[in-house]
Amino acid sequence: MTGQQSAAVELGSGWFGSGLSPHAVSRLADCCASVRTFAAEDIILREGAATETFGIVLDGRVALRLLVPERGAVTVMTVEPGDVVGWSALVPPYRATSTAVAVESTRLLAFESAPLRKALQEDPALAATVYPRVLEAVARRLGATRHQLLDLYGRDQEAVVW
């Protein structure tokens, strides 16, 4: 199986790629896809740096971390198999909003960001199927972030009656 074929198979097996048209799958696989493997603690994206990779986690786990002075690296979210990492590759200014680190051995279906953006610009049909999926992933993350923001299990603000 060629690299493109295996990328196409991997893409179709997950949430993001299932339901994409054969045209979209082959276009994405051809343009820039490869399966990459990261060892634990390998850095996939670095906060503030240009996002070179848009990826779908195939297995393993990726932590999104922010560096907080005096607290060190705080993991604000983990990305589990099936979900995307590096959505900032598709949204200006194309810079990573957190540092993405593999916390265990992780396989990523990785798309190089420049050819991916070019393919999406040139092919409106492709863009029309890919962008809603990216938006869904980002929206899901936004919803989770809001719940985290509520600090529901927190005790700083709570009333003391007993």
Add this chain to the structure above:
Amino acid sequence: MIGIAPAPPGYLPRSELDRLIAILRDEGRTVIGPIARDGAIVYDEVTSTSDLPAGWTDDQAPGRYRLSQTGSPRLFDFTVGPQGWKRYTQPPRVPTGTAVREDGSVRFEAAVPDPPRLAFLGVRACEIAAMLVQDRALAAGPFVDDDYRARRAAALVIAVQCTRAGSTCFCTSMGTGPEVTEGHDLVLTELDDGFLVEVGSQEGARLMQTLETDPALDTHRAAAAAGVASARATMAGQGVAAEGLPARLMDRLDSPRWIEVADRCLACANCTMVCPTCFCTSVGAVSDLDGMVSTTERHWDSCFNGDFAKVAGGNFRPRRQDRYRQWLTHKFATWHDQFGTSGCVGCGRCITWCPVGIDVREELAAIAPPYEAQLPPVARPPSLDNLVPLPLISVPPNVLAPAEREVDTIVAAVVGVGSETIDTFTLRLEPRDHAILDVSPGQFVMVHQPGFSPIPISVSRVADGLLWLTIRAAGPATQALVRVEPGAEVGLRGPLGEGWPLERAMGRDVVIVAGGIGLAPLRPVIDELLRRPEQFGSVLLAYGARTPQDRLYTGELDTWRRAGLEVSEIVDRAGAEWLGQVGVVTQLLDRRDWRSRDAVAFLCGPERMMTATVSALRTAGITRRRIFVSLERHMDCGIGICGHCQMGPFFVCRDGPVFSVSELGDLFGREGI
């Protein structure tokens, strides 16, 4: 009533009423009746008719009460004053028990009711209705307020039928008056020169014989009937449209009027203090200086008070509009669900004694008008004349019977205290009476330490004759509790409440979703599932916590995994050393699918987390009937008597804390309930 020898009505000249008072006093009763004091008619001891408010009458309107002299010799020519008889049947402060420390051990003694033998003289029809309503709330079981029951049983009720009504009276529309029809021993109707006397009980019949009244003449009967009819006529058109009101009111939980009325309401709680049916109380503890003897006492409280619905995690009714809505919807709607009757008897006290003159009749007409027609302003709505009053459901004969279920405080010794997180601890207790160990998963106990009010704590395990309680040190009582040394003793009452319906999970997959300390009441479920795994399908435990350090029972999670549970964890935030998931608990359910399988879900955690989880589970194919949540509410008594934990028609302590989401309907997750 059953078993009363029919006795013809008698006639008692006004000058002879003293004989009745004397008979009652000779029989060892203290007679409580109306007296004019401090510009109002209040109920206090009367020793003769000269204490009664001869010639006084009252003028009442929203936010207004004035007494005036008419010069008439009548003794009962007024309506109802600020205080109802609940001051004597459910006094503002009642001791409930004592805790004594002695040589390192603790003894708990329940207060033994010792009610005075009272005779209530001058009880109006609406006030009797109020007693019957309170009987249902406090003495109809399964749990009973012993002090209330004893006081009610020890009091004689001598009623007086109203022959006049005030502008705030609306008993006719609530179906409670002005005629006295039940719940009395004797009933008087005041005439120009005396009283028509009728019998309502065997005790009343005996009194009537002792009293040696003259037989009543037809003219006496006619005059009495005319007096009562005139009171009824005064109330025509000044009531509430009671028919169908519960459903109408619960339909209007989102009415903008709640905000508008809350702007006027001072949340002073006057309405609930003067209401003859409001029964909510709190339990407080008073300790002597060296802490050796402490007394718990129950005192009146009000759903208008800011702390009434407060729990360790927040306040369920922080806004005045939430509290006004709770009071009005409880009184006029959910009371029916709880007690089979309205909580309002139409005495009008809440209208008269509201300092800003809020009139419930006007609010009800604005918030929940009859479906068929917008109600005209309350002043003279003619359509109300034809409304069928809601009958007050007759009280079952066993209403003042002893409690079906007794819950005494038993002593338990602390065997060990283990730390779960920085502020959460598990106490292992050995109770002296092992009956309390018969706990269903999800039930709770009231934990009593001398000097503190009892607090509700979920049972987190029962093993080897010990009761395990997992407690977060959030306030003074819980902080003191987690600091106890092994060997110390505490009091326990329970087990209480309805737990997880494990029988609904048999043969099905089980999804357990816990947030933070919410894992504690779910651990007995896990213990039970592991004890008989062949009876259940696959089990998923999805556990969310604030940080990795805030997770409970970390030592057991792997044991559960090895035993076949799928355990998945997630935390809100973590340092780089945490290799598990970070995010929110619903992410553990993303893209799961139970549509083709038969699954039941058990949830416990902050309410906001549970509402999000319910959405995720429904998306994944589990229906609301199969999703069960454990609710947190303020609980003072644990047996559905103090009123704190009410949520719509439910007493969370008694009917819950576990409910199916479909049972709760749209009350679940709604703001301010």
